[in-house]
Amino acid sequence: MKPVAALFGRRARLRWLHLIIGGALLMPYFLVGTVLVGMAGGGEQLFSSLSSQLVAFALALPMAAATGFFALVRPLCVAAARALCGVPPALLADGPARTRQARMRTAGWFTLHLALGGIVSGATLALPPFAVAVAGLPFFAGLRDTGLLDGSRVLREPWVLALAPFAGLAMLVALALAAAAAGEVLARRAPVLLGPTPEDRLAAAERRAADLAVRNRLARELHDSVGHALSAVTLQAGAARRVLDRDPEFVREVLTAIEETTRRTVGELDSVLGLLRQDGEPDDEGAAYGPGLDALGGLLAHCGVPVAYEREGGPEDPGAMQPVVSREAYRIVQEGLSNALRHGGDASCPVRLLIAVRERELEVVMENPLGERPAVTRPGGGRGLRGIAERAVLLGGRAEARPVDGVWRLTARLPLTVPGTDGVREGRR
Template sequence: MRVAVRALRRAVGPLVRSSTYARGVYVFFGGVVCIPYAALAVIFVIGLRRDDATAGGIALILALALVAVAGGGAVTLLPGVRTLEIVTVRALLGVKLPDPDPASRQTWEARTRGSVFYFLTLAVGGCVSSLVIMSIPLGVTMLLVPFSGSHAVTLTLTRRFAPAAHSTPAAILMGCAGAALLCAAVYLLAGAGALLARAAPILLGPTQADHVAALRRQERKLAAGNRLARELHDSIGHALTAMTMQAGAAGRVLDDDPEFARRALHLIEETGRSALGELDEALGMLRRGVDEELSGSTLAGLDRLTAGYAGAQVLSTVTGDLNAVPPLVSREAFRVLQEALTNAVRHGDGGPIDLVVRATPSTVRLEVTNGVTAGRGRGTSGRGLIGMRERVLMLGGELRAGASSDRWSVCATLPWPEPAP
């Protein structure tokens, strides 16, 4: 019983679904657009079959036909045709198609596929809409045959079926045939709409250029996410490490050296404000959803970076003009130093930290060295070291990190093209 009910629902479904009639509108739209093409074809055929047609006239008709075919085909290759088809297919055929990439709309693959779907719509729409237009009046007329004996209007409409109207069984059979013809017209519309809906993703779906553009957008999105993650890791991690050290140092000397504790608390306040500013900038980028560069700090703020570690002894050596380093390289170098110092404070033995920055006309070399507690080493798989390596490699540089005896060092070289003379 359930199987029979399901089969009945499946059979009746196309007759009652709204999508059938929405797709039918699209099919009729193809039939309407097909009319000018059919009219031109009829005119050319009539011209060629005239008895008084001369060789010159036939040549002229063939030339005009060739021009008409070429012009009609060329129009379908315009980039806007495929875009219009996608919008119409979404609305009437109910097919979910992504927006075409603006760059890929100019490719010949996209234009050709849009042109093929255009002519497929015309062929299917022209044939099906013609059959449906003929079937509906005929089916309605046949359906009214059983009632033609009591309605003057139906008698006029069913005059051609008058013999059948005198026989009640034949009239009823004629009415059932009319109802079946109307149902067949609806099924024909549903089948044509389903055919076009199945062909739409193949011909109007993403092209190879669309897939490449989508991959590039995804790549840019992932790169932007990785960059934000590095920025947040470095800036917030540095701030928390510095604030923890300063708070611990202030707590240890609060009674013996209140002035030092006051300076440490002031540094905690400044570090917190700076971290909040960088966090707000990063979150702003996430809210806007745009791919842009964080302003960040540069090597010009190196003194502020080292001053943030009030409880650590950072011995800085700077050679060269740091202001001559390009902004992008200077910003990435600052982040590398920031992460290296944070790791040195977290994992070092508490002794002096040597920081060396050497700037030349084409490179900047960074080196951070600190002591490590005996028996305690660090690998190179930490998130911080991965982030530093990504920054350096992005600029075509080189980074080395590792332990030698009881010292841990991070060395990075960041190059940039020399300015033209």
């Protein structure tokens, strides 16, 4: 049954149809070739001469190849190959052929498809009637006298008449074999000629890298803004619950801090989610991606831990530096405060924060007491320090965090100037 399925099964029939479509597409080029041959030979015996038709066929193929250089030919060929040739979709390229190599491959495929399709289509039109006539010789005397089979004496020989039905059947099987072989050739060449070129693979890799960078950037923004707010609110709410009956004034201050924290975080969250609703890049980088160092006062006032803040060098206005540097420094401070809330030691000891503007870099140093108990790692947690390192590296800086002399020290150094942009769009890098 397998040989029969290979010749007449669904896949074989679809490939045969694909070849017939190729033959139909070849016809306009073949007719133009026929006209050219007729003009060269005076038009005598044009369609009755096999040699003239072969020349017209040969002239049609270069014209078909020239058509294959159009960019939109490839998606049409890919759609037909996926539907009719049984080629796995992942092996074929998507989109128009943009590069010279892709267009040359498409032209090669288009020419091969039309050449094989023209041959198989011509055989499909001509061979079955001839095979049926040969198979009917023993049963219909009139067939032996037709011009089609040239009623000669040999056709009346008994052995010829006995073999004629088998000969006709063999012709039909040979046609099916030829169609199956041509379809297999196309199916095997499709991934090579219609598959992605090295340039296509590079472009796809760049798109995947850009998409991944955008996802990572959004994940960092959500982690730092929402994660910090939830940590602060959770700890402040717990502290308020423990002294609710003893110190109403403290509880009132805590609730105010929670209100300010959540209000600020809702604004940051709306800004980050706004990136998902935009088709293009935002115009205002600072507003689009989050606050900068100019908003540091509000963060420190309601972060949930006391902070001893020092500033060295640089302009009086923290927002005067390059927006991307200011923004990333703010996020690093925010994540450092979140870590101090979750894993710090004595809550009465303030977190030390130093922001120093050097000649070419911005240095952020944060220190908080180490906790007496090991920090409990949350399921799926542990992304904060990695996010800090990613932010620093994307700007061309560096960051490290480790215990030093009984305190946990976070140090980040960022370049003051990011070449070529007023703000980093990581997804475009």
